[in-house]
Amino acid sequence: MRRPIRSLLYWRFRERPFADLGRRGVCDAAMRLVQFCRRGKEGAVRVGVELEAGHGVVDLKDFDSSLPHTMREFLEMGDRGMEQAHRALASGRCVVALSDVRLLPPVTAPEKVVCVGMNYRDHCLEQNAPIPKEPIIFSKFPSAITGPYDDIILPDESKEVDWEVELAFVIGRKGKHIKEEEALSYVAGFTVANDVSARDWQMRRNGKQWLLGKTFDSFCPLGPALVTTAAVKDPHSLGIRCRVNGDTVQESNTNQMIFRTEAVVSWVSQFVTLCPGDVFLTGTPPGVGVFRNPPVFLKKGDVVECEIDEIGVIRNAVI
Missing domain, CATH: 3.90.850.10 (Fumarylacetoacetase-like, C-terminal domain)
Structure with a gap:
C-alpha cells in the first residue's frame, strides 16, 4: 500500500533512524537548507529549510529556540541540528512565506x-x-x-x-x-x-x-x-x-x-x-x-x- 505524502513539507526526505545519520555523514537527509532574514528584520539571521515549489521556508529558530542563528553554528551541531531540522520540516509549523524572506548566502563568515x-x-x-x-x-x-x-x-x-x-x-x-x-x-x-x-x-x-x-x-x-x-x-x-x-x-x-x-x-x-x-x-x-x-x-x-x-x-x- 502506498504511503500518503504528509504534505509538501516532506521534501524528498529519506527516512532513516536518526542514529544512522552520522554513519554516512552529517547531511544524510535530503533537504535544502537556507540562511535568511525576514523582511524588515534584516539584521536577524536565521537558518531554515526551503520547501518545494516556492511554498516558503521553515524557520528553525522559531521551531526550536535553542538552535543557533547562523548556518556555520548549525553545521557545528552535527547530527542534532539535522535531526531538529527534520522534525521542524515534518511538523508543518513555523513556515514563513517566500515573499517575507530575503535569502542570504547559505554560509556567511566561514573560516575558509x-x-x-x-x-x-x-x-x-x-x-x-x-x-x-x-x-x-x-x-x-x-x-x-x-x-x-x-x-x-x-x-x-x-x-x-x-x-x-x-x-x-x-x-x-x-x-x-x-x-x-x-x-x-x-x-x-x-x-x-x-x-x-x-x-x-x-x-x-x-x-x-x-x-x-x-x-x-x-x-x-x-x-x-x-x-x-x-x-x-x-x-x-x-x-x-x-x-x-x-x-x-x-x-x-x-x-x-x-x-x-x-x-x-x-x-x-x-x-x-x-x-x-x-x-x-x-x-x-x-x-x-x-x-x-x-x-x-x-x-x-x-x-x-x-x-x-x-x-x-x-x-x-x-x-
Missing part, C-alpha cells in the same frame, strides 16, 4: 573559502593549457561572499571583471588527513557560486598571484540554498551554465571536473584542518570573458545568472 583553479578539462582546452597533475589551490577572503540575489560591485581598481560559474560545497564536520573514500561524509551539501574575477589583477598585477584579483568585496555570490548531499543524485554529473543578460556564455557538465569533490577534500585536508562551514569552489567550465575574441568583461547594468541542475540559480546585477 578554498578554490580550485583549472579544474575542468574543457576549460583547460579553451586555454591550450595542460591538464594539472595536482589540484591548483587558491583562496578568497570570506568578506567576498555575497547573497544569491545581491549586487556584484565593480571596483574602481579594475576594468576587467569576469564571470565564472562554479559548483561549490560546504564542509559539515571537522577533519584532517581525510581519506578520499570517506571524504563525502565530511560534506554538508552543495550550492552555486560565481567566482567573480578581476583579470588584470589576477593575470598581470600583484606578481600574478591570484588572491587580490579574486577577493574584492562581492566577488563570491553564493546560493540560493545548501542542498544536502543526499538531495543531489550525482554531483559530478550536473549541467552547469552561466548567462549574461540572458545570453548563455558558459555551458558544460560537472563530469568535466579533473579533481572531484572527494579528491579535493582529501588533498586540502593534508595541509589544513577542515571545519564546519568551510566553503569550497571547484572550478569553472569554458566560456569566461577573458578568453573570448575579443575579450568581454562585465559592465554596469549587466545581469549574471549562474545555474546548476538540481541545485538552483543565482542572479546578480552588476553595479
Whole structure:
C-alpha cells in the first residue's frame, strides 16, 4: 500500500533512524537548507529549510529556540541540528512565506573559502593549457561572499571583471588527513557560486598571484540554498551554465571536473584542518570573458545568472 505524502513539507526526505545519520555523514537527509532574514528584520539571521515549489521556508529558530542563528553554528551541531531540522520540516509549523524572506548566502563568515583553479578539462582546452597533475589551490577572503540575489560591485581598481560559474560545497564536520573514500561524509551539501574575477589583477598585477584579483568585496555570490548531499543524485554529473543578460556564455557538465569533490577534500585536508562551514569552489567550465575574441568583461547594468541542475540559480546585477 502506498504511503500518503504528509504534505509538501516532506521534501524528498529519506527516512532513516536518526542514529544512522552520522554513519554516512552529517547531511544524510535530503533537504535544502537556507540562511535568511525576514523582511524588515534584516539584521536577524536565521537558518531554515526551503520547501518545494516556492511554498516558503521553515524557520528553525522559531521551531526550536535553542538552535543557533547562523548556518556555520548549525553545521557545528552535527547530527542534532539535522535531526531538529527534520522534525521542524515534518511538523508543518513555523513556515514563513517566500515573499517575507530575503535569502542570504547559505554560509556567511566561514573560516575558509578554498578554490580550485583549472579544474575542468574543457576549460583547460579553451586555454591550450595542460591538464594539472595536482589540484591548483587558491583562496578568497570570506568578506567576498555575497547573497544569491545581491549586487556584484565593480571596483574602481579594475576594468576587467569576469564571470565564472562554479559548483561549490560546504564542509559539515571537522577533519584532517581525510581519506578520499570517506571524504563525502565530511560534506554538508552543495550550492552555486560565481567566482567573480578581476583579470588584470589576477593575470598581470600583484606578481600574478591570484588572491587580490579574486577577493574584492562581492566577488563570491553564493546560493540560493545548501542542498544536502543526499538531495543531489550525482554531483559530478550536473549541467552547469552561466548567462549574461540572458545570453548563455558558459555551458558544460560537472563530469568535466579533473579533481572531484572527494579528491579535493582529501588533498586540502593534508595541509589544513577542515571545519564546519568551510566553503569550497571547484572550478569553472569554458566560456569566461577573458578568453573570448575579443575579450568581454562585465559592465554596469549587466545581469549574471549562474545555474546548476538540481541545485538552483543565482542572479546578480552588476553595479
